[in-house]
Amino acid sequence: MAEVYTNLKKTVLTLIEEKSFQRLRDILITMPPADIAALFSELSEKSLPLVFRLLPKDLAAETFVEMDSDLQHHLIQGFSDAELQAVVNELYVDDAAALIEEMPANVVKRILRQADPETRRQINEILKYPEDSAGSIMTTEFVSLRAHMTVADAIKRIRQLGVDSETINACYVTDDGRRLIGVVSIRTLILANENDRIEKIMNRYVVSVRTTEDQETVAKMFAKYDLTVLPVVDGEGRLVGIVTVDDAIDVLQEETTEDFEKMAAITPTDRPYLKTSVLEIWKSRIPWLLVLMISATFTGLIISHFEDALKTYVLLTAYIPMLMDTGGNSGSQASVTVIRGLSLNELEFRDLFRIVWKEFQVAILAGATLAAINFVKLMFFDQVTLLVAFVICLTLFLTVCVAKLTGCIFPMLAQKAGFDPVVMASPFITTIVDALSLLIYFRIATMILGI
Structure with missing residues (x-):
């Protein structure tokens, strides 16, 4: 893999020098966002904005999330308002909130100014939770269902809302007061009769966490219960968000690094x-x-x-x-x-x-x-x-x-x-x-x- 990456890096640098941007774009769109972000970290500050603009809108947003805060800051400074708005509105809310926590105050104001009103409201909702809590790492973009729905109604709702949701593998069922009462997987929905009601096929035992739960405890629950997504509820049991497994892995990596630093008598830091x-x-x-x-x-x-x-x-x-x-x-x-x-x-x-x-x-x-x-x-x-x-x-x-x-x-x-x-x-x-x-x-x- 190291050899492949080295050869790819040389190819990209050569294409940038030759200004073969269409060929460069064709290569980039085949790569995972994390690999693109790693590649971008090797580029000069002059080349980075130019190459970033080659990416399609959705891939650009996914790559932007994977980049470290210094590169994000550099790109934001070079973005026009329209470009910044396009990236911010493509981010999931939890990623946008994490980005804002890393940026200086003047950059935060600009990001919030370019976000649409609903995204801005959801970001502010996440930011009000204590640092390192479940509420601070959750996303509010999920699909919720009602117990009285039929399977056909549920699938229709998922098709409507799923495109803007971080995951649809597990859909949570709430009552009229938004209290969490069950969960149903997309597999169960697809295999069920379209006339069955959700209350008949849902699992009423749902593992959940409070918004104030420590993020390390939340991450460990993924391993304990073999989860890919975990619902977050408020003090009254109302569903307010979900934590996905990719966020849990990030938390575990962060907490493990922090523990190593403490064991070596070093004050923890988030910077590489x-x-x-x-x-x-x-x-x-x-x-x-x-x-x-x-x-x-x-x-x-x-x-x-x-x-x-x-x-x-x-x-x-x-x-x-x-x-x-x-x-x-x-x-x-x-x-x-x-x-x-x-x-x-x-x-x-x-x-x-x-x-x-x-x-x-x-x-x-x-x-x-x-x-x-x-x-x-x-x-x-x-x-x-x-x-x-x-x-x-x-x-x-x-x-x-x-x-x-x-x-x-x-x-x-x-x-x-x-x-x-x-x-x-x-x-x-x-x-x-x-x-x-x-x-x-x-x-x-x-x-x-x-x-």
Whole structure:
């Protein structure tokens, strides 16, 4: 695929240089919108508006949605009012709302000014919902049916409204008060007798979400129930919109990226790495680095406190990095496993004691294995005394145990306290375990070696 894309890119660039726009258009209309958007990201700012204007109206709108916000902004600045109006009115409402959230205020005013009154009303309706909620990612363009309709009436309505709807695979049934009462698939409608009533063939059990539900929870429901579309209702059970599977995938990708950034002690950002300035990257990283640097001073205080002991047994200093790194790695393994379980709703706070017991057993096995192998190394390769080897191996064993328990408990406590458990991942766990491993090391050395 990479080779095909490279050859295609060369062909497009050649056609642009030769001004063979009809041949270029013939190629573009055969490509998926996502691939066209990726190709456009490789074009110069001068060529982009010219090539974009070659696309048919519907394909142009679909491609525009797939482009990143910087390219969208660049195109909008070059659009005439008529061109902007054509693109905006071809967008689905949720895509138009997402576009507005990414644009500067002056561009937003221009977009809304070019949208037709009904589209503008629907966009404003979506924008009033909390950020990262089901209401903020739903679309209001869907087909609803009534229970008293016949199959023939329903199909006629779908033909009338379906062209402007994001999907018709599932059509939701509402009562006179717009309350959600059922769902019927397009497959069921086509295979049913045209005189059957919708109430006879619809499924009355409908999985739905409230407008205020968190978008990550919404996205996970798609995987849990094998859905392609999910209805969104208000506090009174009235159908106000739908979320489609493509939006759910975008949410999962966004949330996963955010979790990775938090686990690496980076403030999350929506911009791609290569599109992010050095100053923005610095701003996202430095607060966490400052916090971790200050917290890491505790390890320095511990070492300073036992400075006399280290002077007596200088050899002990050589094994501090190994003990701290092993403890940090052990804690990270436990924390990442628990955090992932929490994010997938596989674990709850009530499972805390079961988790602790399981991690404790794992810690015993892992700690004993590492201590035994390390003991052999210390005695036969490093040739330290028996007591020193015993101190190091006992510390290693206890450090692994403490690290794994810390790694599994802290994310659970963080979630219970209302914090994102992801922030208790690698950096914080490592800092905490480093301090604990040093305390254990020096206490054991003091007791056994008498220093």
